[in-house]
Amino acid sequence: MKSPVTDYLNELLERNRNHDGGERASYIPELARANPHRFGIAMTTVEGRTYSVGDDNIEFTLQSMSKPFAYAAALDMHGKEYMSERVGVEPSGEAFNELSIEEDSNRPDNPMINVGAIAVHGLLLEKDTPSQERIEYLREFFSRLAGRELTIDQDVFTSELETAERNFAMGHMLKGLSVFDGPAHGVVEGYIAQCAVKVNIRDLSVMGATLSNGGIQPHTGEQVIEPLVARQVLSVMVSAGMYDASGTWFADVGIPAKSGVSGGILGVLPGQLGLGVFSPSLDAKGNSVRGIRVFKELSDRMGLHIMDTEAYSYHAVRAVRQVGDELIIELQGRLEFSNAEEILSQLEELEYNCTDVVIDLTRVSEANRVGRHMLLDGLHRLQEEGLQVSLLDPDNILKFKNSAQDDGIHYLRS
Numbered sequence: 001m002k003s004p005v006t007d008y009l010n011e012l013l014e015r016n017r018n019h020d021g022g023e024r025a026s027y028i029p030e031l032a033r034a035n036p037h038r039f040g041i042a043m044t045t046v047e048g049r050t051y052s053v054g055d056d057n058i059e060f061t062l063q064s065m066s067k068p069f070a071y072a073a074a075l076d077m078h079g080k081e082y083m084s085e086r087v088g089v090e091p092s093g094e095a096f097n098e099l100s101i102e103e104d105s106n107r108p109d110n111p112m113i114n115v116g117a118i119a120v121h122g123l124l125l126e127k128d129t130p131s132q133e134r135i136e137y138l139r140e141f142f143s144r145l146a147g148r149e150l151t152i153d154q155d156v157f158t159s160e161l162e163t164a165e166r167n168f169a170m171g172h173m174l175k176g177l178s179v180f181d182g183p184a185h186g187v188v189e190g191y192i193a194q195c196a197v198k199v200n201i202r203d204l205s206v207m208g209a210t211l212s213n214g215g216i217q218p219h220t221g222e223q224v225i226e227p228l229v230a231r232q233v234l235s236v237m238v239s240a241g242m243y244d245a246s247g248t249w250f251a252d253v254g255i256p257a258k259s260g261v262s263g264g265i266l267g268v269l270p271g272q273l274g275l276g277v278f279s280p281s282l283d284a285k286g287n288s289v290r291g292i293r294v295f296k297e298l299s300d301r302m303g304l305h306i307m308d309t310e311a312y313s314y315h316a317v318r319a320v321r322q323v324g325d326e327l328i329i330e331l332q333g334r335l336e337f338s339n340a341e342e343i344l345s346q347l348e349e350l351e352y353n354c355t356d357v358v359i360d361l362t363r364v365s366e367a368n369r370v371g372r373h374m375l376l377d378g379l380h381r382l383q384e385e386g387l388q389v390s391l392l393d394p395d396n397i398l399k400f401k402n403s404a405q406d407d408g409i410h411y412l413r414s
């Protein structure tokens with residue numbers, strides 16, 4: 001049997017191939033020469049399965065899609081507090097290349113617009129780090145996210161350098177405001193090099209899947225980014241990833257995303273998928289025309305909008321049976337806050353005409369930290385009331401991975 005996922009993606013590709021509106025970015029001469037027919041879609045799951053269709057081995061430059069990853073590198077390096085004193089997390093409602101700064105704090109609004117991304121680049125490593133070292137650090141960091149050695153497109157780099165007056169102006173403004181201390185020119189040059197790192201859509205989707213997977217690269221298993229850093233990056237992508245189109249994008253598509261003027265769009269569905277779409281023609285806001293269409297359809301057809309309120313129709317307590325002196329409570333589904341709340345409320349309601357309670361987790365598929373704690377709290381309370389509590393947990397759902405903690409509960413063999 002061949003999985004139909006690739007066919008779904010191919011259908012999306014074919015349906016949108018003829019939508020050839022928009023213009024290639026012309027302010028970077030090298031990007032204006034891109035082949036406008038190029039079109040590819042890729043998807044990587046958090047388990048590391050990649051599906052791709054169309055031009056999936058053509059390389060293009062990350063451009064602004066480098067911004068979330070550079071922000072992640074800076075957060076990893078300096079922590080959230082240090083970073084938020086210097087770069088905000090509010091949507092700017094302005095174009096990506098606006099020379100803007102928050103009035104009361106002297107910070108760029110967010111790290112997804114150029115002025116914020118230049119600040120982030122300037123904050124990487126030490127203030128006297130040579131520009132070349134910062135570039136190499138990021139190139140290597142991006143390579144770990146992609147799981148292969150990435151390189152810089154020298155033609156795109158030089159081409160942008162020649163027309164980068166606005167970005168240089170931002171660099172000098174930031175330096176003037178002491179957002180960073182390094183030399184403004186070198187920092188902007190470094191930022192332009194960061195934008196010129198080349199990927200194909202498969203790489204892009206793998207990099208996205210790493211963010212989606214709490215920072216663990218799904219192929220290499222390496223924890224490249226801390227989970228809280230990944231959460232911070234995704235949160236900012238929601239409010240600012242598509243610049244002044246971010247609100248409409250989120251309402252229509254509902255997937256945290258970041259676009260770049262090369263025509264790529266990176267999408268990240270937390271805990272599920274990394275997505276990459278590439279086609280060079282852009283709308284007036286600098287977002288790929290075909291990319292937007294594909295993401296809208298993908299979100300609709302595959303139910304990927306993260307604000308979908310379709311409730312899953314199962315109950316966390318599957319059955320309660322009394323067998324002799326034992327009350328057997330069978331749970332199911334995922335154990336997180338809401339399901340744990342449902343279980344605890346039922347444990348509260350139950351009449352215990354027994355001495356033993358057995359909690360059967362055989363049908364619980366997974367648990368997060370909060371779900372685990374809440375259930376254990378409930379079970380401890382039952383013990384305090386004099387009941388003998390045992391757990392049937394053949395998949396060790398309730399045990400923290402690699403931890404031999406003693407939770408005082410009797411584990412039954414399955």
Ligand SMILES: NC(=O)CC[C@H](N)C(=O)O
Pocket residue numbers: 062063064065096097114160167192195259260261262286
């Ligand atoms: N939106 C983008 O992709 C912009 C990135 C580009 N390198 C710039 O600074 O203008």
